[in-house]
Amino acid sequence: PFEVLVVGGGPAGAAAAIYTARKGFSTGIAAERLGGQVLDTMGIENFISVPYTEGPKLAAQLEAHVGEYDIDVMKLATATRLIPATEAGGYHTVEFDNGATLKGRSVVISTGARWRNLGVPGEFEYRNRGVAYCPHCDGPLFKGKRVAVIGGGNSGVEAAIDLAGIVGHVTLIEFDHQLRADEVLQRKLRSMPNVTIIVSAQTTEVTGDGERVSGLVYKDRTNDSVHTVELEGVFVQIGLVPNTEWLKDSGIALSKHGEVEIDHKAATSLPGVFAAGDCTTVPYKQIIVAMGEGSKAALSAFDYLIRTPAP
Numbered sequence: 001p002f003e004v005l006v007v008g009g010g011p012a013g014a015a016a017a018i019y020t021a022r023k024g025f026s027t028g029i030a031a032e033r034l035g036g037q038v039l040d041t042m043g044i045e046n047f048i049s050v051p052y053t054e055g056p057k058l059a060a061q062l063e064a065h066v067g068e069y070d071i072d073v074m075k076l077a078t079a080t081r082l083i084p085a086t087e088a089g090g091y092h093t094v095e096f097d098n099g100a101t102l103k104g105r106s107v108v109i110s111t112g113a114r115w116r117n118l119g120v121p122g123e124f125e126y127r128n129r130g131v132a133y134c135p136h137c138d139g140p141l142f143k144g145k146r147v148a149v150i151g152g153g154n155s156g157v158e159a160a161i162d163l164a165g166i167v168g169h170v171t172l173i174e175f176d177h178q179l180r181a182d183e184v185l186q187r188k189l190r191s192m193p194n195v196t197i198i199v200s201a202q203t204t205e206v207t208g209d210g211e212r213v214s215g216l217v218y219k220d221r222t223n224d225s226v227h228t229v230e231l232e233g234v235f236v237q238i239g240l241v242p243n244t245e246w247l248k249d250s251g252i253a254l255s256k257h258g259e260v261e262i263d264h265k266a267a268t269s270l271p272g273v274f275a276a277g278d279c280t281t282v283p284y285k286q287i288i289v290a291m292g293e294g295s296k297a298a299l300s301a302f303d304y305l306i307r308t309p310a311p
């Protein structure tokens with residue numbers, strides 16, 4: 001059993017584990033893969049004080065930094081269930097798909113999120129070579145170029161507004177017959193000169209020249225005609241799914257999108273359980289935000305443990 005058990009080993013989990021280990025608490029970190037989404041990222045230009053790095057490099061540095069401390073690291077461990085402590089200050093239990101069971105008086109949940117994929121040919125092949133998911137991260141790489149944003153909800157329309165200020169031209173593609181974003185965002189988008197909005201359009205393929213994206217193909221759902229758009233980038237904005245399915249029966253409050261609800265101290269609805277990063281309701285899913293949130297959750301766990309005697 002640990003004083004602090006961190007579940008998830010991306011930027012948020014690594015930060016949390018380092019902070020609690022530095023407080024002298026026995027700390028374990030269990031994760032499917034150390035590094036999290038950072039492993040799927042190429043260039044990173046907004047990790048402040050590091051002008052440029054790459055995902056695999058940053059992930060290796062996270063792992064090395066965790067390795068500097070007396071932290072028990074369990075890789076390839078997928079949490080399947082959290083069972084709350086039965087008495088105040090007692091141990092929470094986490095079960096894993098490999099049969100392991102770990103306990104922590106305090107638990108930090110940092111299982112992150114995954115972008116919903118289109119699931120069309122070319123999307124995977126051209127990931128990081130024109131197919132992107134994060135406008136804050138990758139928008140500037142398309143300066144002056146033509147891009148599409150797929151998805152007309154709030155995140156898609158926000159992304160299109162953001163990108164229209166940077167890139168040459170934005171085509172927004174929505175499956176439904178109308179955009180679903182807030183009216184004020186739609187109005188802002190429609191006022192921008194370098195934006196085309198296409199509705200009732202089903203993206204069927206991302207095309208490329210073998211090296212980079214060169215276009216996309218969509219079907220007009222009103223008459224089944226097929227169209228192509230020539231462009232250099234495709235931003236997929238059809239939803240970010242939190243990795244919280246394993247918490248469904250825990251009693252921990254989740255938002256309607258499945259995010260762990262946290263307060264300003266990263267506390268969940270369950271005493272002793274804290275959460276950080278992309279799996280939570282914190283706005284803005286970014287590496288630097290996740291690290292800050294992980295540190296915050298760890299300091300809150302410290303606060304909890306020094307105030308809550310073991311039963």
Ligand code: FAD
Pocket residue numbers: 007008009010011012013030031032033034035036037038040041042043044045046047077078079080110111112113114115133134137138243246276277278279285286287288290
């Ligand atoms: P994650 O990084 O998602 O880590 C989650 C951790 O939990 C992983 O260790 C995972 O294996 C583990 N896990 C998940 N489910 C379970 C489970 N059931 N049991 C055990 N472990 C589990 N942000 C930037 O700031 N700049 C960028 O340039 C940037 N580019 C990006 C590019 C791409 C392609 C993507 C996908 C994201 C990008 N982001 C970028 C966003 C950034 O990667 C995330 O905001 C950040 O990684 C979130 O950190 P996290 O620790 O909360 O979650």
